[in-house]
Amino acid sequence: MLRIGLVLFLIFPFLFLLTQFQVTSWPDMGELTWAFKNSFLQAALSAVFSLLIGFWVALGLLALNSPRTRRLRFVLELLCLLPNFLPPIFILLSALSVIDPFPMGIAGIVIIHSLMNFGLAAVLLASTIETKLGGIIELAYVEGSSRWRFLRQGLLPMLKKDIWLLGLFIFVVCFGSFAVPLIVGGGRGTTVEVLIYEKIRLSSQWGDAVLLAFLQSVFIFALSFIASRGKGTAQHRPANLKLLGSYSGLMVIGLLSFVYLFGYAQGFVSGLAMISTFYELQSALIWNFLGSIVLGLSVGLLCYVGLMWIAYCWPKKWFARFLNGYVAPSTSLACFCLLILGPNEGLYPFIKIPLALTALSLNSLFRMGWDSELHALQNQMTVAYSMGASATQIFREILFPQLSRRAGLLAGIASIWACGDFAVSRILAHRDLSIAMMTETLMSGYRLNQAIVLSSLIVVAGLICFLVCVGGSRVLSRKFAP
Template sequence: MSQLNLRNLLRLSLVLFLVFPFLFLLTQFRFGGRTDWAELAWAFKNSFLQAFFSAVFALIFGFWSALGLLTFTNHRRHYRMVLEILCLLPNFLPPIFILLATLNVVDPFPMGITGIVFIHTLMNFGLAAVLLAGLIENKVGGVIELAYVEGSSRFNFLTKGLIPMLKKDLWLLWLFIFVVCFGSFSVPLIVGGGKGTTVEVLIYEKIRLSSDWSNAVFLAFLQSIFIFALSWIAGKGQGSHRSRLANLNLVRMPTGILVIGGISLLYLAGYVQGLFAGVKMLSTFYEAQSAIVWNFLGSLSVGLSVGVFCYVGLMVIAFCWPKAWFEKFLNGYVAPSTSLACFALLIFGPNEGINPFIKIPLALTLLSLNSLFRMGWDGELHSLHSQMTVARCMGASSKQIFWEILFPQLSSRAGVLAGIASIWACGDFAVSRILAHRDLSIAMMTETLMSSYRLNQATVLSLLIVVAGLICFAICVGGSRVLRRKLTP
């Protein structure tokens, strides 16, 4: 009974943690009666337009690139692996790297909705390419082979066969990218400019600039409902399983490789260009040596804290699994507005001393945990469900199932996911900018340099973000393996 109560308590605690910003702010503020509906409509229009076109262009270039990835299916798989890494790199790295690389090479940069769409397309086309390539192989590989044998032309099959067959999957993938871009905060904050203010940035401005908490909470509430509705629809897509290898010559398009190479060259060349130019300015960092050292330690502190919190959170989910309502909640849950979550923590207790180093990791964990859950943690738990059922039938307790079945098999995976979260945390500047009133990390220093148009110096300094992220990732992965060896009976 005590174990059952503990699991229920942990489930309830995790749910309350994830919905804390909503509950806390609703108790602190009431919706204002003087909402500027014209301003809201303008910000919503900006959010919708940038998300709509970001998803459209990401899907177009992603589909084209996917046909290029299919050039390497049955042979030379290592080439495809390299291309997939290039595709996923912008999505894996913190946004600050793509922002720096693009701002270095695109001059003048089109600030506003155009600039937001450009950055979001660079960040998401590769993810769309990898997902679509796998989808085409798994779902319609046999049909492609049959059409090839029957002598169908590529154009006819793409327009009358492949695209109609994948219509629902393309729609769901577009919707997923739309939701991600609609709720984006860091990219519109940097390149949105005065004409590209989105709902997320408007919430930030309402609180930070005008202290209009009631309307900010109301805006966040409306945005969360909208994103939740779209996420619920996007979450209804189901993957298909691959039955056998198929001949995909009919749809292979080598020009897709050029798309991947061209876009990758754009951001890689931009970053390298800024790096070489920044190296010549190293002397300008002489007076800031002490600040750089302390902020590097701050990045490590934030990254490792987020890694530990996410590892614990994933293990709590595993310990509390399975429970129908709990699983439905995690699958349907949408992280709150970044601004909303951060400002809830901002007014929750003091912000001096070490408090920002506690609040920033908590905010980043709250915003990241559900993404990690959807990055394969739910699949890992479902894959072990049969083992859990057998153990339960044999009379094993929940504690035994966790420590003898789940923990040994999940610890390393949890360490990798926690390491990814720690890399994101090391590159965060948007959350930290709200919860800290001065630069506490290398990412914040980098963003400060970007804001003052010292892009080359910012690029050089961003290398320390990579170093801090790799250190945190290595500690998370290594620590999870040590824990598995030490704590496994």
């Protein structure tokens, strides 16, 4: 019953809107084709450039394979992953500050998505190469193979499937992106997600919006199901990777990190000269800062509960398959579903926004290692069941103590995303309720330097929420340890 309840929570926007609005006609085919083409093109180009840059950076990470350089590699990997884990508003502000004029449309979306995903691709590719081909690379090096020959005849054929699945994963993430196309898409870069938003917000064509969201979700679901297959394991042992390591990849890390770190730092310094303009907003800043913390902690708590909910319902084959293939509903659709469900004044946005962000984030958190944690405990659960333990006892004495800290870490990441959210909040809130919403307002008015200064408060709020989530989960882990 609990499994059915979680499934219903995740697919509730579709079920609710299908009961409220009837699909009486097919959307305009020209408009649908144009939006789908934009979504497909920007996602495909984003995946290709993320993989190309990521592969180059991965070669740089492989150059730091000795015990002496492991710490430096760890720092560079964090630097690579930072754009992917930070809310999109930070990369948007940095890129808009450095690249002037910024190319709005498909090109702009691809630039932002590539900056956000190249590091993730690099870290995953470097790890895959080490674990699957370490011994082969060492043997090829001893036999005198050249780098380019091994890349062409060895690495690419052997990792073709892994590279394809990684590219497909990035494609799926970019295809369903909403915040980035909303800001830098412009009139020529309208994607399916933005078209759904416009159908509801501007023309109140709910039937068309529901059908568009359904078609988009079916398409992404099919790709996600393919991308979730092919996970494999490989034994890793230290190997000599000099054949592939390339220090030029480290220069790429430096260059791209310069774009988003220097751009942000430069805008922050310039914005400090205009800090006097915030004096009249002191009251709003305080309340919106508290609003960011409330939203972040609410999402962190709900995601923690959601992850533990999944753990309690584990294992069940159909449940695991659903979570692996499930795609979060359209951001616009999920938000507008909650918008028409009950009042939107007073404290209601502080209830609706966390619910929306949790429904949209939970599956991403599941794929960020939660499924691996559950699979790692599978043998313990099997033994406990064979000895007559109940599901509640197994959860209380085996799963919860071992999973609480990991759940707190993932919930903390979700709380950071919530503190930096502006797209969901912009739909569900009738006024600025958080620092991220104030920042987006300044950014839309082309006051980038002021927006960058203001966004620093998002970092503070996100750090507070993250520490609370991580610290609270550790306390619970110790308290309920057997």
